[in-house]
Amino acid sequence: MSATSVIEVRNLSKVFDLSPDQARKALDAGEDRAQAVREAGGVLAVNNASFTVESGELFVIMGLSGSGKSTVIRMINRLVEPTAGEVIYDGTDIGGMAPQQLRELRNKRIGMVFQHFALFPHRTVRENAAYGLKTRGISRRERLERADQALEQVGLSHRGDAYPDEFSGGMKQRVGLARALATDPDVLIMDEPFSALDPLIRRAMQEQLLELQEKFRKTILFVTHDLNEAMRIGDRIMVMKDGEVIQLGTGQEIISHPANDYVEDFVSDVDRTRSLTAGAVMQSPWLTASVDDQPPKVLAWLNKSRGGGVYVIDGEGHIVGVATGERLSEAAASGKTDLRDCVVDDFMTVSDETPINEFCHLTGGHIVPLAVVDGDKQLIGVVPRAKVLHAIATAAEETPQHA
């Protein structure tokens, strides 16, 4: 065990709908525990899960509904009593805690955020945020003050007097987050906190969570069924299916080395266009001119290629502009020799690291293809519109292959 692990889960199992004795007997049955539990009339919600969560990491548990992910996190603060196995929090076995100790753990060490916010409708937003401090027995004045601070962290300090039903989903969940932060816990358990929000708000909430995490470095257990969300925010991701841990690793590891077909299926749902960058889809510029080239010569190239214009680059590889056929003809007719006089600004550039979904709308609006530049602003490629469509089509085609 590394010294920084906060939560250690060992061989954790949960059986619903059976008495503890029956459940343990079924679990000891041997090979196929799920089968044994089912025959006894129970449901094996979590089967032998083991993992550790490091201090300050954002640990995502991902799985579809019924995969046992919500049960796992509820066993960590014992909202759900484990059937077998141990949860070690900071060196202490949570299963052996007396009720008083357990309440202290929940109140001071572990904050929780819920899928449907679980705000108390009969209390103001400020009182909601102060709830953990109220159960702790802190004076009204102090707890409301600290609740205001927590609300400020989520950008709602001016709305403390409102009631939750006056708020939109995203605002409600920010109150939920403030309620969890107000007790200043070491660990945050978040049970699908953004699933009930619409996509734009979800995105904003994810960003806000990452900002807060940057600032406070809590240990966060985050449950989600959305792999894109897991990829975006998770330091490590644990994939669960039918109560079992299928794979545990960073997002990159899971995408590049899925443990089995199930994970592969799951991963195929990831929006692959997010990984398609300008650098990945560009092609080398088929026609460029140096500033030293003579206009008549460039015009000849251009006519041959049937393009509308040509990128003109200087000695360092930077784009000077686009020489259009019209300007080149004028220059050739009037005998001008400097190519710089023939260029216009009718072009767009993107960095090679820009994902395709952020630049695809820029293609096709100009006489020349979109220019791709590297960190030094040097022209390294172009993206014609056809290339963008081709790349998206290919990414979409790859998905059903695994499904």
Next chain:
Amino acid sequence: MPRIPVGDGIESGLQWLVDHVGAFFEAISAILLFCVNVMYQVLASPPEFVLIAILALIAAATVRSIGMVVFTVLAFVLVVGMQLWTETLQTLAVVTVAAVISVLIGVPIGILAANSSRTSRAVRPILDFMQTLPVFVYLVPAVFFFGIGVVPGIVATTVFAIPPAVRLTELGIRQVDSEMVEAAHAFGARRNQVLREVQLPLAVPSIMAGVNQVIMLALSMVVVAGLVGAEGLGGIVVNGVTQLNIGVAFEGGIAVVILAIFLDRVTSVFGTRRQRSPGIPEWIRGLLRRDETPSSEPAPV
């Protein structure tokens, strides 16, 4: 098929109770009589038109409609005009006492039933029994135990009115979003804190709907209570019916309806309106909140 002597068994059982714990029933009888008398004295102490004004104020504060205030004034003036004011107050006293007892018994049982499925299963058939057994069947044993008068009426009324208090309390608590209860637990609340701070406040609309039902059932029992000698509007109606005096019977009936409408409108407000700070009308809450805001003074711990 031989006859099974269920009736004989019950009869001898009741007789045994009367013979052996009669003193107990007498004590209960005395307490109930005392409560009703105190209640009546309180209601009867202000002059009738002062009380009507108070009732109108209550209607204004709860229902908050001018129509309801006008109705309250006119209707109770009519009651005074029919010279049924004393009887109406007697009935109101009986209904109030019976409703308070029903709520005091019913709500705690409802809370227990909500937190334990076993209690819930045990309580349900008893409630069914209490609600569906014809009223007259237990009115007679009540006379056995408590004698003629207002007390057997209150007891029968209470038995009849407890079930909705239990049922709607249990329903209200069970309907509280389980995620909210879980959230309270997740922040380290004790069981009784969860009950007091989350479950009960959120169950208040349902509990108040139960209280409303209790009051309406209690009122529907007053005529029946008149049969066993209870004074009040029930007695008027029973007299009118037994002496074939249709006018008197109708006057008593109209007074019952007036009382029913008033009590229903006033108490149903709490059941239907979603309360933020339950049970306290908005304008009082406003005052309270204004008192809270100055943060200069130290808040009570």
